[in-house]
Amino acid sequence: GESVGLHLPTLSVQEGDNSIINCAYSNSASDYFIWYKQESGKGPQFIIDIRSNMDKRQGQRVTVLLNKTVKHLSLQIAATQPGDSAVYFCAEKSDRGSTLGRLYFGRGTQLTVWP
Amino acid sequence: DSGVTQTPKHLITATGQRVTLRCSPRSGDLSVYWYQQSLDQGLQFLIQYYNGEERAKGNILERFSAQQFPDLHSELNLSSLELGDSALYFCASSGGQGHEKLFFGSGTQLSVL
Numbered sequence: 001g002e003s004v005g006l007h008l009p010t011l012s013v014q015e016g017d018n019s020i021i022n023c024a025y026s027n028s029a030s031d032y033f034i035w036y037k038q039e040s041g042k043g044p045q046f047i048i049d050i051r052s053n054m055d056k057r058q059g060q061r062v063t064v065l066l067n068k069t070v071k072h073l074s075l076q077i078a079a080t081q082p083g084d085s086a087v088y089f090c091a092e093k094s095d096r097g098s099t100l101g102r103l104y105f106g107r108g109t110q111l112t113v114w115p
Numbered sequence: 116d117s118g119v120t121q122t123p124k125h126l127i128t129a130t131g132q133r134v135t136l137r138c139s140p141r142s143g144d145l146s147v148y149w150y151q152q153s154l155d156q157g158l159q160f161l162i163q164y165y166n167g168e169e170r171a172k173g174n175i176l177e178r179f180s181a182q183q184f185p186d187l188h189s190e191l192n193l194s195s196l197e198l199g200d201s202a203l204y205f206c207a208s209s210g211g212q213g214h215e216k217l218f219f220g221s222g223t224q225l226s227v228l
Contacts, residue, residue, distance in 0.1 A: 043219035105158040
């Protein structure tokens, strides 16, 4: 199976609250990470990415945190809105031996935002 | 809108048949990637083309093949289809060849009956 996994398969939050989606990875050599949002019937939509030489990166209402010590990645969404309801995927870029670096996707977390 | 265009959106066919999925990358992107998404396997990388040449291969079956044309659009050919090939097939593109910051199309839902 994939090394990238998610701690929680589902997350329910109230509108206006902050959301935190977690992701674990097992390859300490992974040097690039990325988050995608996938709404029902649509393709994955790029949210934010981060390289391994950074601990934190901020976007519009989103922050990605990278903890290389424990091989953990998180996506924080501020003031969560109903439109944020979707499946969120993390992916790591890894060489995994002889193959060139490619993205390995986790299974995803379903975020549901309640009004 | 990611700028990546995939056709058709839906495809229904029978076992043993052959289908072709088409992808137009974002303007200026040289890399095209094909992914398969199923409920039990998640997003699986199939193959990548960069500027017309095969760049990387993932979990692509021998029954499947792809190509990228001089205008950079790509086609994924699936032959001798089996029930288990039913899945969402996504195309993605990026400017470079390094599997970073991929932009995905809306996918082709393939149903093999």
